[in-house]
Amino acid sequence: xxxxxxxxxxxxxLFGKNREVSGFHFDSREIKPGQVxxxxxxxxxxxxxxxxxxxxxxxxxxxxxxxxxxxxxxAIRVSDTFEAFRKVALxxxxxxxxxxxGITGSVGKTxxxxxxxxxxxxxxxxxxxxxxxxxLLGLTYTVANLPKKADVYVQELGTNAxxxxxxxSLFLRPQIGIITAVERAHLQGFKRFENLISEKFSLTEFVDxxxxxxxxxxxxxxxxxxxxxxxxxxYLTYFNSSPEGTRFGISVFKEEVELHTRVPxxxxxxxxxxxxxxxxxxxxxxxxxxxxxxxxxxxxxxxVYTLPKGVLIDDSYNANPASFRNALEVLSFYGMPKVVIxxxxxxxxxxxxxxxxxxxxxxxxxxxxxLIAFGNETKKTVKAFKGKAYHFTDREEFLNFLxxxxxxxxxxxVKGSRxxxxxxxxxxxxxxxxx
Numbered sequence: 001x002x003x004x005x006x007x008x009x010x011x012x013x014l015f016g017k018n019r020e021v022s023g024f025h026f027d028s029r030e031i032k033p034g035q036v037x038x039x040x041x042x043x044x045x046x047x048x049x050x051x052x053x054x055x056x057x058x059x060x061x062x063x064x065x066x067x068x069x070x071x072x073x074x075a076i077r078v079s080d081t082f083e084a085f086r087k088v089a090l091x092x093x094x095x096x097x098x099x100x101x102g103i104t105g106s107v108g109k110t111x112x113x114x115x116x117x118x119x120x121x122x123x124x125x126x127x128x129x130x131x132x133x134x135x136l137l138g139l140t141y142t143v144a145n146l147p148k149k150a151d152v153y154v155q156e157l158g159t160n161a162x163x164x165x166x167x168x169s170l171f172l173r174p175q176i177g178i179i180t181a182v183e184r185a186h187l188q189g190f191k192r193f194e195n196l197i198s199e200k201f202s203l204t205e206f207v208d209x210x211x212x213x214x215x216x217x218x219x220x221x222x223x224x225x226x227x228x229x230x231x232x233x234x235y236l237t238y239f240n241s242s243p244e245g246t247r248f249g250i251s252v253f254k255e256e257v258e259l260h261t262r263v264p265x266x267x268x269x270x271x272x273x274x275x276x277x278x279x280x281x282x283x284x285x286x287x288x289x290x291x292x293x294x295x296x297x298x299x300x301x302x303x304v305y306t307l308p309k310g311v312l313i314d315d316s317y318n319a320n321p322a323s324f325r326n327a328l329e330v331l332s333f334y335g336m337p338k339v340v341i342x343x344x345x346x347x348x349x350x351x352x353x354x355x356x357x358x359x360x361x362x363x364x365x366x367x368x369x370x371l372i373a374f375g376n377e378t379k380k381t382v383k384a385f386k387g388k389a390y391h392f393t394d395r396e397e398f399l400n401f402l403x404x405x406x407x408x409x410x411x412x413x414v415k416g417s418r419x420x421x422x423x424x425x426x427x428x429x430x431x432x433x434x435x
Contacts (some may be wrong), residue, residue: 005062006036010084012062016074016343017123023058024144026137032059038085046081046142053144064412082140084216086171089143093173096146101154101278102172104165104203106196107182107323109134110298112180112271117154119275123284124151134158139168150354156204159418161189161348169206175206176281178274183322188192188349209275226281228273236273241265243304243311243333250289252276257286260293265330267323268295300423302330307433311336311411314421314430319345319415321355327415328366334411337369341402341418341425344375353380360384372405374398374419402428 001021007014008257022034028049031037037053039046039061050061060074062081069075078084094102101116103109110132117128128149129142143247146153157168161369169177183201190196202221204210209221214232217225228234237249245262248269257276261268272292279286295305300317311334315327324345331338340363348355360381361369371389373382382391392398402425412429416422 002413003076006088007076007353010062010076010078010087012076012078014074014076016060016069019059019072019074023273024085024141025053026085026141028053028056028058028158031056031058035058037061039063041081050235052146060229078412082137085144089140089146090202092146093171095148096138096150097178098150099152099282100174101152101176101178102169102174102203102207103154103178103180104157104159104200104397105178106183106200106320107318108180108267108270109158110317111267111301112178112274113154113156113346114298115268115271115292115295116275116278118295119279119288120152120154120284122291125149126152128154128155131321132156132158135164136168136171139171143172144380152430159189159199162195162199165202166205169203174203174206174238176210177203177214177222178278179210179212180270180274181202181213181322183320183350184351184355184368188347190310191349199414200379203350209281211274211281214351226277228270228277234273234277236269237273239266239269241330241333243306245257246374248272250276252286255280255286257289259289261295262293263297263302265302265326265332268292268297269324291375300426302327304330305433307430309408310433312426312430312433313411313413314426315413316343316420316426317418319343319417320348324415325361325362327413328362328368331368331411331413332366337406337410339370339372339410339412340368341414341416341429342371342373342378342381343420343422344376344377346419348418352377356380357384363387370410372398372402374416374422375423399424399428403432407432 003018021036025031026038026040027036037058061078064081117126119131120126153204159165163430204220204222209224210220211226214227214229217227226233234252239248243262247260305312319378331415356377357380361384363385371385373391382389412420414426
């Protein structure tokens with residue numbers, strides 16, 4: 001695609017040099033040479049970053065303002081830069097002939113997307129969203145950069161409010177939909193759990209085939225539904241997890257395969273069942289699942305570090321009751337004093353206080369020795385926990401405390417919702433246990 005063709009797609013007026021473009025980005029910090037910069041107007045006006053994007057090698061930019069491109073670059077004047085970005089994405093989607101997969105769920109979206117892409121890449125050209133680009137802007141960016149030659153495009157879809165999955169699905173137009181799990185997460189925007197279920201399963205209205213947890217299969221509205229979990233089309237035949245990893249077997253439409261992952265706990269196991277169903281759907285051999293043994297989860301998602309002075313489990317990307325239970329089970333595998341650095345489980349709505357209290361009781365039953373909690377909601381967790389506990393609401397005090405606390409010889413889990421930014425805690429503790 002060149003600048004002239006791009007201007008026709010977005011219905012804009014071209015200024016400057018007509019040249020080839022290699023892709024699109026809305027973040028001037030991540031722009032690559034040859035890409036087009038899309039200045040989005042949100043909390044900040046992206047137009048103020050045009051010069052920085054050009055300095056990093058952008059071929060040109062879209063603009064809704066009177067901006068003149070420097071020599072050798074181009075500008076395309078449009079009335080709305082985000083709407084123009086959408087037009088680019090829709091053009092790419094209209095001209096894509098591969099299989100499109102949409103993934104949603106309360107937990108496990110990114111891990112499932114990454115594992116599925118990792119397994120399929122052995123035999124197919126796979127494209128997927130980077131990071132957790134699962135909202136409207138992230139989807140627009142990902143589809144706008146969709147390569148024609150990909151065989152499979154895997155996209156995760158996120159939601160915090162009713163109607164979002166439907167909007168994203170209409171844009172994406174997936175042929176296959178995957179629901180990883182439905183748990184009590186993001187309830188603040190849905191009020192009732194039943195509303196959350198309906199929102200997640202709205203994805204199935206737009207696909208030919210859905211892969212869903214067996215206990216929620218009645219909610220599926222797709223033409224064909226494949227189930228996973230106990231008594232599903234895909235199910236576990238055995239499961240044995242330890243600090244060294246997890247050995248498990250799965251049956252996929254009565255064909256069995258034995259697998260191993262270096263990741264303890266259930267997260268990769270659940271994603272493997274989904275991948276098994278998908279392989280069967282495409283007529284690919286289940287032996288491809290053996291690549292699970294080489295798979296590393298995305299950053300901040302059940303990353304286990306065995307360090308000179310202790311063990312660190314970094315599961316700090318996000319948290320809800322179900323994912324916290326899985327993380328506590330993994331922590332319980334270690335035969336050494338166990339410490340939980342707990343942030344809040346956000347967006348639980350009216351059930352927040354109860355769920356945080358239950359979490360404290362869960363820690364008690366799992367034999368956790370010490371709890372260091374951050375955030376207002378975790379007061380309930382500390383109250384329910386009977387072991388040694390510390391509670392902080394001031395971020396600086398919390399981080400200073402971690403810099404001095406004795407973690408040596410212990411297994412430490414760090415987990416909380418994204419808003420807690422617990423990656424800072426991870427950095428401090430990792431440095432303490434490494435040196």
